[in-house]
Amino acid sequence: MxxxxxxxxxxxxxxxxxxxxxxxxxxxxxxxxxxxxxxxxxxxxxxxxxxxxxxxxxxxxxxxxxxxxxxxxxxxxxxxxxxxxxxxxxxxxxxxxxxxxxxxxxxxxxxxxxxxxxxxxxxxxxxxxxxxTHTVGGAAVSVRKQIHADPSVAYRVNDWVVFATDTADDEGTATFARGVRLLVHEAWIDGVEEEEPATERIAREAYVAHTSARQAAARAAEAGVEELVLCHLNPLRGDAYHQGMLASARKIFAGTRILEDGEGVEF
Ligand SMILES: [Zn+2]
Ligand SMILES: [Zn+2]
The missing domain is CATH 3.60.15.10 (Ribonuclease Z/Hydroxyacylglutathione hydrolase-like)
Structure with missing residues (x-):
């Protein structure tokens, strides 16, 4: 298996x-x-x-x-x-x-x-x-504190995966994820919002606790991972918005995906 x-x-x-x-x-x-x-x-x-x-x-x-x-x-x-x-x-x-x-x-x-x-x-x-880093259940599990509305942590397992959700964009994530195959990272907004005066506030408020798809893609590129999966998607946004996020992220990091519930990645 x-x-x-x-x-x-x-x-x-x-x-x-x-x-x-x-x-x-x-x-x-x-x-x-x-x-x-x-x-x-x-x-x-x-x-x-x-x-x-x-x-x-x-x-x-x-x-x-x-x-x-x-x-x-x-x-x-x-x-x-x-x-x-x-x-x-x-x-x-x-x-x-x-x-x-x-x-x-x-x-x-x-x-x-x-x-x-x-x-x-x-x-x-x-x-x-x-x-x-700890040995848990036969794997090397690393833990890293993140910035969120309340403190959260990211997990890394072996050189397989980093799971980083509910975090503001954080340069430490790229270091933490260096050399892993898969980065699973939250993306609450696209990131285009910060470029327009009418939506700039949405971005500013989101960035206190969350990350944009563009920011997550930049961290994936910096970390040199093989694949980025965007997660913790905003339920108030429709599929068209999420597809737009994916397109924005892929311009920065081509290996970006959004999965459906139940889909995964083998190592
Ligand atoms: Zn959450
Ligand atoms: Zn949260």
Whole structure:
């Protein structure tokens, strides 16, 4: 089995029928890695992903940050991993300013969920992850703090993939992604907005916490990756806008793609 990175949720903020919110999986012979638990996690229940749920591999879930479009799916975990062990890796408290155990136990409890965290019918082990490179589930997993509305982190696995979502444009991303095959990067706007007085404010407001497709493409080119996939797409924008983003990014970095939920890249 070749390792494969699959986006289960390609949208940000609000799920749509076409694009659930952020979630991705990376299946290796030893482990199933899950990045973020947006509503896209629900797609793991689709028939085509049934093999990913076979027992026998370690399950490691990594969180970029705690915004709900990235963690709403935590309460779906018993549907997929009942009676199994799931290692949940949120960023350590000195990155986010929040205690991971408190945040997660604060969400998975009454009246938000019928069971508390401790009563979930699975063995959920919270193992916070700090910046640097760690061996997790048979892979080298690196963590890097990013700039967002609340702090977030990017993940790198081996020389396969960097997953960088919910981040302002950041020169450190290119260094972090140097030598990887695939950069999966958020793109909230096209970037053309900054050139017109009528839309300049849209760009200025977006850039506080998010990245444009053009900025992501420039980082991909700088990092020398083989492929860039744009994710965390804005649900208030239609397909024509997203295709325009793709065209803008391809002028800067030809190897840019937008995937549908459920599509992925093999290594
Ligand atoms: Zn988000
Ligand atoms: Zn966010």
């Amino acid at each position: 070749k390792p494969k990175f699959t986006l289960l949720g390609t949208g940000g903020w609000i799920p749509t029928a076409r694009r659930e919110t952020t979630c991705a999986i990376l299946g290796t012979p030893q482990s199933l890695f899950i990045f973020d638990a947006g509503t896209g996690l629900s797609r793991l229940l689709e028939e085509r992903f049934r093999p990913e749920l076979e027992p026998g591999r370690e399950v490691h879930m990594f969180l970029s940050h705690y915004h709900l479009d990235h963690i709403a799916g935590l309460v779906y975990l018993p549907a997929m991993f009942k009676d199994r062990t799931v290692y949940l890796h949120p960023p350590v408290s000195h990155i986010t300013g929040d205690d991971p155990g408190e945040v997660i136990a604060g969400l998975i409890r009454k009246p938000y969920n019928p069971q508390s965290l401790a009563d979930l019918p699975l063995d959920l082990r919270i193992v916070p992850i700090c910046e640097g």
